Amino acid sequence: MSELEFQRCLREIDNGKKESLKKIYDYYGHAVYSYALSIVKCKGLAEDICQDVFLKVWNNSDKYRKINNPKSWIMTITRNTSIDYLRKYKREDIIDEFNIAVDKDMVEEVNQKIHINEVLSELKEEEREVVILHAISDLTFKSIGEILDKPLGTVTWRYREAIKKLKEKITL
Template sequence: MDLDCILSARRVMDQIHEIIEELRQKDYKSFDTFYNLTKNQVFYAIINIVKDKDLAHDIMQDTYIKFLEKIDQYKSGANPYAYISMIGRNLAINTYNRQKRLIKSDELLESIPADKEVENDEDIFKILNLLNDDEKEVVTLHVINDLKFKEIAKIMEKPLGTVLWIYNKAIKKLKDKVGDVL
C-alpha cells in the first residue's frame, strides 16, 4: 500500500472513533456516516453465514441496534470493524441455528400422524392434551395460528429461547406419544 492509502485509511478510522464517542454521548447525528463506513464489513460477515440477502439485511439492522445498546462495552481504540462484525456474526449464527431447529421441528410436526390421519377436532384435542399448558399454547400458536416464535414470546411474555425450548420439548413429547393416542 502506498502512503496515501495508509493515511486515508487512518483518517477513516479516526473518523469512526470520533463518531463512536458521539454515539456514546447519545449524539446520533453522524450515525448514517458510521453506518456507511462499516456496512460492507458487517454485511459480508453476516451473508457468509445465512446465505440469504434479505435475512442478512434484517440481521444488519439488529446488529446496529445491538451495537448502540452495548456501545459502552466498546473499548476505545479497539478495531470498530471487528467489534461490529462480531456482533453481526453472532446474531447471524444464532439466527441460522434457530432456523435449522425450526425447520426440523416443523418437518417433524407435519409427519406426526404418519400411520393414521387426524380425522377431526377430537383427535387434535387428544394430541394437544398430551402437553402441559405452556407446550399446548406454544404449539397451538405456532402450528395452528401460524405465528412466529418472536410473536409468541411477546404474547406469552417469555424469552424467545424459552419459547423455542418449550416448542422443541413439546414436539419430542408428541413424537414419542402420538401413536398411543390415535
C-alpha cells in the first residue's frame, strides 16, 4: 500500500468509511497479528491486540503524520498495545490452547511451527523482535529502528547476531 493510498484511506476513515479500514486491515493485518503474537506468545491475545490496533487506527486516523511510514506507525501501535496487554495480564498466566486433529500433515506442520518457536524462543527478546519485524513483517531496518527507538547500527547488529544463532540451532 502506497503512502498516498494509506493517507486517502485515513481521510476516508475520518469520514466514517469502514471499507477503508478494511483495506488497511487486509494489507497490514497479518503483520500486526504476527508481531503481536511474537510479543505476547498467545494466539487469542494476539487476535485481541490485532482488533485493538485497528480500532486505534480508526479512532486516531487524524494523528498520522505524513513524515511517518504507514507500516512503522501501525507496528508502533501494535508494539505499544502488546506491551499494555502484557502489563494488564502480568499476574495472570497466559496460556495458548489449541486442539490438534489427528491429521498427519497437520501434525507435521504443528511440529515445524513448534520447532521454529523453540528456536526463536532461544534468542534474546531484542533479537527475536528484530527478526520478526524484518523477516515476517517485512520492515526495513530503518523502520525497525524507529519503532524500537534504536540506532540503525544496533538494529542491523542484532539481526546479524540473531541470524547467526538461528543458523547454529537449525543445523544441529
